[in-house]
Amino acid sequence: MSHRPVIAIAGLACETSTFSPSRTLASAFHPRRGDEIIDKYAFLHRNTSLGKAADWRGALISHALPGGIVTRDAFEKLAGEIITRLTDICSSSTVRGLWFDIHGAMCVEGLDDIEAELLRRIRKVIGPDALVSASMDLHGNVSRELAHQTDLITCYRMAPHEDAMDTKRRACANLVDLLSQEATPERPVKAWIPLPILLPGEQTSTRVEPAKHIYAAVPIVEAVDGVIDAAIWVGYAWADEPRNHAVVMATGWDQAAVAKGAEKLAHLFWDAHADFKFVGPAGSYTECLDTALASSARPFFISDSGDNPTAGGAGDMTWGLTKLLARPEFKDPSGPMVIYASVPGPAAVQKAVEAGVGTIITVTAGAEADDRYAGPITLTGRVHAVKKGDKDAIIEVVLQVGSVYAILTQLRKPYHYERDFTDLNLNPRSADIVIVKIGYLEPELYDMAADWMLGLTPGGVDQDLERLGHHRIQRPMWPFDKNWPTPPNLEARIIPPSNEPLNGA
Structure with missing residues (x-):
């Protein structure tokens, strides 16, 4: 040999x-x-x-x-x-x-x-x-x-x-x-x-x-x-x-x-x-939620793209979940079922584990790494599920707040597969709205979605590149520079x- x-x-x-x-x-x-x-x-x-x-x-x-x-x-x-x-x-x-x-x-x-x-x-x-x-x-x-x-x-x-x-x-x-x-x-x-x-x-x-x-x-x-x-x-x-x-x-x-x-x-x-x-219909977070609520397509997926952990976002921003829970449509448990993935919160997860499934608890999570747009979020809800042993999250819990099922994790995790949800006793196919910190939908999510929108949300991977503040890239550069008197070499x-x-x- x-x-x-x-x-x-x-x-x-x-x-x-x-x-x-x-x-x-x-x-x-x-x-x-x-x-x-x-x-x-x-x-x-x-x-x-x-x-x-x-x-x-x-x-x-x-x-x-x-x-x-x-x-x-x-x-x-x-x-x-x-x-x-x-x-x-x-x-x-x-x-x-x-x-x-x-x-x-x-x-x-x-x-x-x-x-x-x-x-x-x-x-x-x-x-x-x-x-x-x-x-x-x-x-x-x-x-x-x-x-x-x-x-x-x-x-x-x-x-x-x-x-x-x-x-x-x-x-x-x-x-x-x-x-x-x-x-x-x-x-x-x-x-x-x-x-x-x-x-x-x-x-x-x-x-x-x-x-x-x-x-x-x-x-x-x-x-x-x-x-x-x-x-x-x-x-x-x-x-x-x-x-x-x-x-x-x-x-x-x-x-x-x-x-x-x-x-x-x-x-x-x-x-x-x-x-x-953009690879699909895009709009502000409010436009995405309004469109999803008005649509008959179920499940309707929304990408909370600005904090996408598989593109470089911190993954622990609470902005999306905070805005979601402020909507009156989701205050009651009988409202449209929404799954939100996800926000890390080690202390919140530990408290949910100790309380057990079915318990009503109040916890605070998120914004330990990126608090530029919203601070830590305090939630009161019922522990819907607990899962241990995930390779990224370590421990995951689901907290039902009104009609929103919020996934909290010990460490940040991307949610790309149907089993990421079903392992948490969640059926994304039966949900009205599924919101994931992601950009374009990964194949399994794309196949599940009856319709979807890309949410142009803030964060470390903001889709609006021109407001991020690049100053070291070579210029001219599209789309930062729109006028090209001569084509590039x-x-x-x-x-x-x-x-x-x-x-x-």
Whole structure:
């Protein structure tokens, strides 16, 4: 088995909003090490074609729930362990490749372009000859430096990200193919095109146009002779760094084909830059509630998008729940049934656990991290359900206040699946209104919803980008700048191989 190339695996991932006051600590990352990484990815199991093709060595991967900026201490602790583990791997084997398993929108206190910074440190251990294949979220950011340090790079082609595992597998398969060529493989050509566009994911879902036809062109470019992979990054809108903007890349063996393919995708994107709209009907929170109450569609879903914990919101804002409970329509238990997910409140949850199901209690929760728009909320209601053992929330309780079933959690949690509700003795299909801290609806919620609206609510991932206060992004940038006397330069920049210097700006 010694002929198989040794490929290491490492990466850190946390989509982080610089507009959220919360901070992401090391404890949020839940690292996997060694064979735990192989166990996580079924396509690398020993009985698979990829598992047999290489000797995969897990160093450390850590994927945290999106949130506020990662503390410097957390990053240094995790990055330091990656370096230590890679050093151990390299001491006993020649590492010929690295799968860089990242998201691409992590921000760390005091550092910019953190994925490139982490890869710089990794390169000092694995050396310039090792080939690096990165897999990313399409909401990540690809700086010129990150494009340079990688040899292969790809990202999701669907939003919602139903192709996440396909993308990761593709990154690994491309790396194995490259390493199988010869002892010292030629490095692919990389074409990189930055686009002055910065849009939220809720306007760039591949379910709808124009992203639908733009992303449909990616596999067509990839299928051209001489092209290995093509990718489009929308970028991450809720962080304020110079690297935050859309990017197109293509990699392959034929420079003309790679450049032409990247330019085709860049022009498709730019030509449609003014056509992006929200993925569904959108309005103020009041407009969403009024529409839901007037509608006969049941269940009617509303996205409380400004505090979405899977986009980088603190997840503990009480603004949405406070406004909901102030409505007279929901004061009586016989009113329209509403499920609200969710607000963290460790003390409130503990009190509900001690009181037990069926008990009337008064508790206070929320706004420990983000109290900019509303303070902690005090609720009096009946304990409807208690659940222990959730991997994110730890403990969840449901408190019925009038006709509202409010989910409170020990730690913040996203609610993306029907079982997230049914495990709490809630049937979202029978509810009148379901309000979730989310942006575009994830597939199971989308399929359940008879109708829905995107609530344009405040928070760390406010959909109104222009009121957030970006000041470090490159300008001009759409939609911050509306007048373009000349179109941007969409010519492909050929990025030098990772083992050659990156010169110029």
